[in-house]
Amino acid sequence: MTAFKWRVMVGLHIIxxxxxxxxxxxxxLPPLQSRIGKSDPKKYQGILDAKDWKNPQLxxxxxxxxxx
Numbered sequence: 001m002t003a004f005k006w007r008v009m010v011g012l013h014i015i016x017x018x019x020x021x022x023x024x025x026x027x028x029l030p031p032l033q034s035r036i037g038k039s040d041p042k043k044y045q046g047i048l049d050a051k052d053w054k055n056p057q058l059x060x061x062x063x064x065x066x067x068x
Contacts, residue, residue: 056068
C-alpha cells in the first residue's frame, strides 16, 4: 500500500469516527442557555467606564487574539 493510500484510509477512518462520536458528546451537554447564569444588574449598573468591567475582553489583532 502506498503512503498516499494509507493516509487517505486513515483520514477516512478519522472522519467516520468523528461522525459517530461527536453527536453523542453534543447530546450529553445541556444547552448553552441553561449553563449561563441569570444576569445580576447590581454587579454592573454602576459601571460607567470599560476599565471597571470585570469580564475578560477580547482584542482582535492581525497577529491573533488577545485576552485581557
